[in-house]
Structures are given as C-alpha cells and as structure tokens.
Amino acid sequence: MxxxxxxxxxxxxxxxxxxxxxxxxxxxxxxxxxxxxxxxxxxxxxxxxxxxxxxxxxxxxxxxxxxxxxxxxxxxxxxxxxxxxxxxxxxxxxxxxxxxxxxxxxxxxxxxxxxxxxxxxxxKDEYLPVYVITDALKETIFNFRNYLLGISQKITIEIEEKENPNINKIVENRILKALEELSKFDLTSNKDI
Known part of the structure; x- marks a missing residue:
C-alpha cells in the first residue's frame, strides 16, 4: 500500500x-x-x-x-x-x-x-474525445480513398490532352495532390463537438 x-x-x-x-x-x-x-x-x-x-x-x-x-x-x-x-x-x-x-x-x-x-x-481544447478523432480519421481516409480511386482517370485524361506528355511528371503531380489532400487533416479544436 x-x-x-x-x-x-x-x-x-x-x-x-x-x-x-x-x-x-x-x-x-x-x-x-x-x-x-x-x-x-x-x-x-x-x-x-x-x-x-x-x-x-x-x-x-x-x-x-x-x-x-x-x-x-x-x-x-x-x-x-x-x-x-x-x-x-x-x-x-x-x-x-x-x-x-x-x-x-x-x-x-x-x-x-x-x-x-x-x-x-x-x-480548454487540450484533449479531444476519442470519438471525435475516430470520426475525423474516418472522413479523411474516405476522402483520400475517393481521391485515389479517381486518380487513374485524371492521369489518363491529362495524358490524352497533351501531344508529348511527360507521364512521370503527370503521375508525380497527381500523387503530390493526393498527399496534399491527406495533409488537410486537422483536429485543432473540439469546439464544434
């Protein structure tokens, strides 16, 4: 004791x-x-x-x-x-x-x-309840998944529109945009709970 x-x-x-x-x-x-x-x-x-x-x-x-x-x-x-x-x-x-x-x-x-x-x-906004984080992560992953699912179609359209496309550069740009989308995840406040 x-x-x-x-x-x-x-x-x-x-x-x-x-x-x-x-x-x-x-x-x-x-x-x-x-x-x-x-x-x-x-x-x-x-x-x-x-x-x-x-x-x-x-x-x-x-x-x-x-x-x-x-x-x-x-x-x-x-x-x-x-x-x-x-x-x-x-x-x-x-x-x-x-x-x-x-x-x-x-x-x-x-x-x-x-x-x-x-x-x-x-x-005081120092901690967030688990359900808030879980919901925000689910939404972010869902949005990121949808963005990735549409990426092949966007790359195809962009390649077809150009005469001499730099395929590596096009794919790299689309992947960077996908990562930017993922980086938008933000949990700075629980005021809207």
Whole structure:
C-alpha cells in the first residue's frame, strides 16, 4: 500500500490538534508540503500513551479519531469499525480499519480530482474525445480513398490532352495532390463537438 499524504490542516482536524503542533511533532514525516498520514497518526497514538490493544468506549474512540460519536456509529453500521461483545472498540484493530477507510477516501478524492482535471483540459481544447478523432480519421481516409480511386482517370485524361506528355511528371503531380489532400487533416479544436 502506498503512502497516504495529508496537509497540516487535515492532520490538525483529524487529530484535533493545532497546525503548529502538527509542524512540531511530525516534521520528520514531512515531504514538501505534505505529511505521511499513517506515520503521523501512529506517532500520535504512541505519544498519547494509549495502550493500542485496549478496548475503549464509543466516546473515547470518537475523541481519538477526532470525529463525532454519530460518525463512529455510522462506521460501525457500515462494518468498517467493530465492537466486541461488551460494546467496546478494540483500539488497535479499529485504528487500522479507520486508516484503511481514510486511505480509500483519499484515493477516491484523487481519482475524482484527476477526472475533473481531464474534463477541464477537454473543455480548454487540450484533449479531444476519442470519438471525435475516430470520426475525423474516418472522413479523411474516405476522402483520400475517393481521391485515389479517381486518380487513374485524371492521369489518363491529362495524358490524352497533351501531344508529348511527360507521364512521370503527370503521375508525380497527381500523387503530390493526393498527399496534399491527406495533409488537410486537422483536429485543432473540439469546439464544434
């Protein structure tokens, strides 16, 4: 599993500490402007002098995770967090499950953000949808094919019209015109889509 990165703001909110405190205690986990989320949370739990194998109440786990008790109930009903037979939460087990949930949410956010960036690039004319390129290529190939199919007739007419025709030059000119036709292929905009 790759690293999950978080900003000071996210760590501050999730751990219920100030951003300054985040900078002070997690500086070794900072790369650029982001922190290794898992390493920071693990250090935070270690430093809070909690026995991670202990069982805690819903209130205590909500305080530790920095979320409401309702969120803990919802996560429990979604089978993300588990209660034991005494209605207590094993901190170590549920901590891992909560981090996995956060990692999945972060991955989804990144995927959505990447999707939005791609849509924006399409709107800005930086990328074209596949169907536009496919349709334009089909049309260009069709036009080029038709031009080539008529080339022999055009060459024949041109040779018959001249007294001493330079056949090589006539064929070469017609092939160059065919290639010019092919070079007219242009996909500079998707504004007409």
């Amino acid at each position: 790759g690293k999950t990165l978080a900003t000071e703001n996210i760590l501050s909110k999730d751990l219920n500490i100030s951003e300054r405190h985040v900078r002070e205690i997690f500086k070794e986990f900072k790369t650029g402007e982001y922190y290794d989320y898992r390493a920071c949370v693990q250090k935070f739990v270690r430093n809070s002098k909690l026995d991670t194998s202990e069982n805690v109440t819903q209130k205590k786990i909500s305080d530790l995770f920095g979320v409401s008790e309702k969120t803990i109930r919802n996560l429990t009903s979604e089978n993300i967090l588990e209660k034991n037979e005494k209605e207590m939460y094993n901190l170590k087990l549920n901590f891992k499950k909560y981090i996995e949930k956060i990692n999945k949410n972060n991955e989804l956010r990144e995927i959505k953000a990447e999707s939005e960036k791609m849509k924006l690039k399409i709107l």
